[in-house]
Every structure is written in C-alpha cells, then in structure tokens.
Amino acid sequence: MxxxxxxxxxxxxxxxxxxxxxxxxxxxxxxxxxxxxxxxxxxxxxxxxxxxxxxxxxxxxxxxxxxxxxxxxxxxxxxxxxHPTPALMPNTPEGRYEVRRLIAWFDDKFYHEVTTKLVGERVFRKVMGTGYPDSGNVKSGSRAIKYHLDYMAQLLESRRWLAGNEMSLADFAAAAHLSCLDYISDVDWNRSDVVKDWYAKIKSRPAFRSLLADQVSGFPQPQHYADLDF
Known part of the structure; x- marks a missing residue:
C-alpha cells in the first residue's frame, strides 16, 4: 500500500x-x-x-x-x-501612498486595537484552547471600534471609496477586518449610514461570496452575516 x-x-x-x-x-x-x-x-x-x-x-x-x-x-x-487588471491600486504616487497608508492603518492599528481584542478574545481563545475571553480586552475593543468606524465615515463623506473614488486594496483590507468582526456580530452598522452603505456595496461583489460562505466550527454564522441587505 x-x-x-x-x-x-x-x-x-x-x-x-x-x-x-x-x-x-x-x-x-x-x-x-x-x-x-x-x-x-x-x-x-x-x-x-x-x-x-x-x-x-x-x-x-x-x-x-x-x-x-x-x-x-x-x-x-x-x-x-x-495581474494588473482589474486595477486595485491608483496610477499616481499620491493615490498609491493613500492606499498603502490605509492598509497599514487597518492591518496594524485596527488589528491591534479592535480585531485582536474582539475576534482574538471571543474566537481564537476558544479555538486555540488558551482560556476564557479577557473582559477588559473585549471592552477595549468595543470602545475602539467606534473610533475607527467614525474615522471611516469621515473618509467616506468625501470619497466614493476609502482611499479615493475607485475601489482599491485599502477597501479590501478594511472589509477583511470588518467581515471577521461581523461574523461575531461585533459591528454596529447603525452607527454610520455611509459606512454601512460602503460595506453593503463591497459585500455584494462576487469576490465576497466565498467569505460569506465561511463556517467556523463552534461559531455559527449570525443570521445577517450573509444577507446582502443586512
């Protein structure tokens, strides 16, 4: 054999x-x-x-x-x-700078202030077998996400997408973090209509379908998670 x-x-x-x-x-x-x-x-x-x-x-x-x-x-x-088509980076140095700045914002600041405090405590502690959630971290993450949602709203008040008027890797970075949090119902989508509209727009793209089909053992999807109309 x-x-x-x-x-x-x-x-x-x-x-x-x-x-x-x-x-x-x-x-x-x-x-x-x-x-x-x-x-x-x-x-x-x-x-x-x-x-x-x-x-x-x-x-x-x-x-x-x-x-x-x-x-x-x-x-x-x-x-x-x-694979430059479709383009996910602007064609100007200034535009590419803004995309990279926002990717760093979400993958560093947002990740450490929000994602690790909420998804890390609520999901990964159980999955990794490292104990129970730290309530202090959860409270800290719940406070911090409000600041980040307000910052996104500020950007989107003057732009169609986070880094400018075209969708970019910055939007994917933000949506990646928020979709993880949405899986555990930790995003208050009523805080900002403009952020909710932005997420609905990106969530409805064909590229998002496999994320909406994700299932994590021990953590069933919330009812709204895969609903394109929330």
Missing part, C-alpha cells in the same frame, strides 16, 4: 477563515479571477510542513505553481503587479 502523499494543488492559498490577512488576499484573488484551492491551516499548531512554507509561521501563504509567497501585503502587491 502506497504511503505517498497526494501532490499539492498547483495553486493554493493556505489560510484560516477568520484571519483578516487571509481574507484580504482571498478578496484580491477573487477580484482578479485567479482560482486557487483554499486549504485551511491551523497556523498556531506550527505544523513542520507549514513552517517550511513560511518560517514566520503566519497565514496566508499563496502557492502559485512553483512559487510560494508569504505576507498579505507583499502577496497583494505581487498580484497587482503580475
């Missing part, structure tokens, strides 16, 4: 469903119509094969043929350069 492992798919994304960094790459791949096999990776278990693919021990990891790519920002910029 053969013990050979099946060959890995030519194109694959090693991800975790409620990783906002994985979701950002999934949105980018889907928008550019690049098909990949999704392989769920429990990255905190630090499987040796996984570590060989990315010594940093983080998701996502994108495999395209013989090429293995890590780090969500680097992956998205690679995809933008290798």
């Amino acid at each position: 053969s013990t050979d492992r099946p060959a890995p798919p030519a194109n694959a994304l090693y991800h975790y469903p409620l990783s906002p960094f994985s979701r950002k790459v999934r949105l980018t791949l889907a928008e550019k119509k690049i098909e990949v096999k999704l392989i769920e990776e429990r990255y905190w278990e630090q499987d040796p094969d996984f570590i060989r693919r990315n010594p940093a021990g983080k998701v996502p990891i994108l495999k395209l043929g013989s090429r293995v790519l890590a780090d969500s920002v680097a992956i998205c910029e690679y995809l933008e350069e290798a």
